Amino acid sequence: MNKSDLKREINKVMDEIPESELENILEYLKEIKDSSPEKTNLSKNLGKIIREDKELLRRLAS
Numbered sequence: 001m002n003k004s005d006l007k008r009e010i011n012k013v014m015d016e017i018p019e020s021e022l023e024n025i026l027e028y029l030k031e032i033k034d035s036s037p038e039k040t041n042l043s044k045n046l047g048k049i050i051r052e053d054k055e056l057l058r059r060l061a062s
Contacts, residue, residue: 032040
C-alpha cells in the first residue's frame with residue numbers, strides 16, 4: 001500500500017471511532033511523530049509481544 005492508500009484507510013477507520021477517543025489518538029500520533037526511531041521501534045516490538053503473549057502475561061501476573 002502506498003502512502004495515499006494508507007491515509008485513506010486510516011481516515012475510514014477514524015470516521016468510525018467515537019469522538020471521545022479522538023483526542024487520545026491525536027496525542028498518540030503526536031508522541032510517535034516526536035519520538036526517535038529507536039523508541040518507536042521499541043514500542044512497536046513491545047506491543048507485538050503483548051499481543052502475542054497475552055496468556056503468558058496473564059499467568060505471570062497471577
